[in-house]
Amino acid sequence: MAQTNIVPMSASARNAGVAYDLDWIEDVRINLSASERRVASLPGRRSVKKDAQAAWLLKAVTCIDLTTLSGDDTASRVRRLCAKAKQPVREDILEKLGFAERNIHTGAICVYHRFVKTAVEALEGSGIPVAAVSTGFPAGLVPHNLKLKEIEASVKDGAQEIDIVITREHVLTGNWRALYDEMRDFRSACGEAHVKAILATGDIKTMRNVAKASMICMMAGADFIKTSTGKEAVNATLLVTLIMLRMIREYQERTGFKVGYKPAGGVSAAKDVLNYQILMKEELGRKWLEPDLFRVGASSLLADIERQLEHHVTGRYSAFNRHPVG
């Protein structure tokens, strides 16, 4: 892979990564209280209502990585999810919102390697990519060579996106070089497939760790940085989001590369995702509201958005059973 500090010609060029440079993380300073105040006050400073809210929620639908990552997943379960990804919002609601002719679908489907093929087949022609969690997800403690093999297998099966987990030990012991090397190998193994680096922020705990791990993964070529597997005790929060977004901004300023962001786990209500979108827009800008730079790993979020959208068009509060399950 490229080891360069040259700013890419196209602003939307894929992150090529840069050479390992410890200086980039040495002066990372995070004040927890100040960060908390920012995320605590932002929802009060920005509000999205009525038609704007419906639009933002529809946009959120297009950014969802509709996910199933359970031990009891089966092919039929995955196929049902794929069907939902293709038609995430009831047609009559879309029509009333003026979106009858628009192809609204989720950002991706996210599954374990075992179901990549199933999903690719189910989604054929839809334009919806399949993302595979990989590298010994969720703990990431299988041998390194097996991690690379798992990535290669998923890519071979048609996965266009690979969600890798980092070795938390590298972060917790400050072994940044090892983290960089690991991530670079993952990126290499992905080839053309885009790679999302899961930091497991609930495991690495401190905001300084989150910031440094974010920067190292981006330096090693991550296309997205992602909060969590959904399996840690604490998953996505607005606080870690703020820290990660600021690192994305810094990385862009240093290299010109735009890296995407994916919160995962715990984003289950429509009003939650609005707060994430607001934070994206405020910290990074409009471009980071589209699925090429923003994804939300979620399973139950969509159902809540559907209810909100129905409420928007009917004026009546909706119920879950009125919307097809995914």
Next chain:
Amino acid sequence: MSPAVIRPSTAIPWGRILSVAEYFETMDYGPAPESDAEVRAWLAAHKSSFGHFIGGSFVPGAKQIETNEPATGKLLAGIADGSKKDIDAAVSAARNAHGPWEKLGGHGRARHLYALARMLQRHARLFAVLESLDNGKPIRETRDLDVPLAVRHFYHHAGWAQLQESELSAYKAIGVVGQIIPWNFPLLMLAWKVAPALAAGNTVVLKPAEFTPLTALLFAELAHKVGLPPGVLNVVTGEGATGAALVEHAGVDKIAFTGSTEVGRLIRKATAGTGKSLTLELGGKSPFIVFDDADLDGAVEGVVDAIWFNQGQVCCAGSRLLVQEGVAIEFIKRLKRRMGKLRAGHPLDKAIDMGAIIDPIQLKRIGMLVDKGVAEGAEKFQPEITLPVTGCFFPPTLLTNVETSSTVATEEIFGPVLVSMTFRTPDEAVMLANNSRYGLSASVWSETIGLALDIAPKLQCGVVWVNATNLFDAAVGFGGYRESGFGREGGCEGIYEYLKLKAWAARKPKAIQRVATEAEVKQNFNEPLVDRTAKLFVGGKQARPDGNYSRAILSPSGKIVGEVGEGNRKDIRNAVAAARGAEGWSKAAAHNRAQILYYVAENLSARSDEFASRIKAMTGNSKAKYEVDASIQRLFSYGAWADKYDGAVHSPPLRGVALAMNEPLGVVGVICPDEAPLLGFISLVAPLIAMGNRVVVVPSERHPLAATDLYQVLETSDVPAGVINIVTGGRDTLLKTLAEHDDVDALWVFGSKENSANAEKLSTGNLKRTLVDYGLATDWYDAASSEGPVLLRNAVQVKNIWIPYGE
């Protein structure tokens, strides 16, 4: 540098409404209006016309003035313009209510304050929307900050009422309190003033600002509905003249004012010598210091909260940005980017950061100051953001390349305008931060705890936020150093401002002392005593008076017992300079100060007979030995207190602490009483130096020799040079020079009634903290009225250092 482009919004007042599909493309924020229906209904119920609230009901005023919506310029309501007669009626209602209100007792008042807190909570949105309309500030702020903080203030002070009898038993209510509040936080300032006043057993006449009277009227109306007895809280609306009538009213026992330093000075002058207690919370030009090891993004958000909160119309706004040179370019770059994300608009839009400026006059003033700053060499940056075309709006503004000599670096702009400068070292940061007549607050940003906690005590201001800004809480005192005023609001330091010491309340005017005339003395041929010259004591040395005149000191029978130097203006100047130079004393360990106080006592004790006979010779007091013993005991007492009069750790609702530190005032002038020439001197000087102040003392004019004899005691007791300076001479002239000296931080005057009046009147140049006796006699032998916290409280000013923490 891109010039400001202020694009008018395309529709009024809510901006253009798009379709869902259009929003899907632009991902703009749509309008998010808060309804004002309930407020309009309340205004309509009053026919949009209000009288004063006096004695439990609305009373029409003779003349009406108007209050407008700053966001649209539209008329909001008519209000009464209070006359002297209206103030009379309100003060008299408050006076009548005072007795029964005080008698109700702490618990009874606690019930009322609790009810007021609950009432505010129940009507929170009504207050928030009304405040936003009347003031122009964003609904987010009134809803999330002003109203919740006001609620918290009433809860907290319900607690002080409850605890008053057990915890504050040496004190009682002052009486009728006149309170004048500004337009920038109308309801919150009402809470800061009214809650402690009522809790302590006072009754109140409140004069809200003419621009923003409505939440006070709503508060009074609803307070009455939840059972607050008539006359306990009265609201008289009007303009400056109404406030002046309140200040001058003879029936008012205390004035509490928040507003401009200019008006604060006028109030100090108007109340001088009247015996009215006074607290002033005035202007500021507060520094916002960013070190190179700060969380820069966090600090950028801090700046937003510091200077664009309430459109910068905040007395403690962090309006002077000081950035360490090495990160200045990066920081300013990030700040400018952040400014581009600010949204200004109608205050009832829930998706804005900035609302309207209070009034066109203010808007014009801000614009003029910014222009002046640019003319004086500053570079102006205003982001390309949309402002409403009508109403009173000013864009967020950053002035860089500002020099310390520039007008905008020293004047309070009271608008959304930040000036920025750089510094090289921590010392220089402190120097620049303190280079101001003001001293309200400061914000310090560094991730190094040692650095931040080293800087905070060095800043001359009443509030320091470490890695934070504009945090407020009822449990934490707020108030200024220097020309930002005196007194504290909130916390235990604040409740004392509404109490008076019972022992002092009982003082009587001093007995008039017969002035001795020089008697004829027959000389003889006995071997005389060796002649002694009592000079002045300045900077640790005995110094001849500048004028080189002396004055004779007489015994009651008219015999000359000695001569002292006749100090003049220049001697005071020299003494103040010596005291200013003895800064090390303020930083010395409390243990060291204690040791020196004990040592003074030890050396005084060794010469107690000599002092006793001197006092006897001067005063004729046959029990002079008691006075010397009492003085030694008092020195021991302050030796004891020196390392025990601690500050407090407050518990505001955040993960962190607020350290309330008792800091010395600095250089304090002391005018000593004639009664008890040694004990009076020691009783005033010892608490001041125990707390780290340096003093310039004018001893008893009639009996100064006890003080001049002390020179040798002080010299042998290792009192560092300049800590205690003594200038003998004419009290009235020396007092005048001390009161007018702008490098004297505080003035204690125990003399005649006129001395007290002059001290208060002449000290407005730099708004000294004054402690005066109004010519009343203090019993210097009674510890309850002249020893310990009674005086120590006046020998310090409280600085609250907020330290949020977390990793």
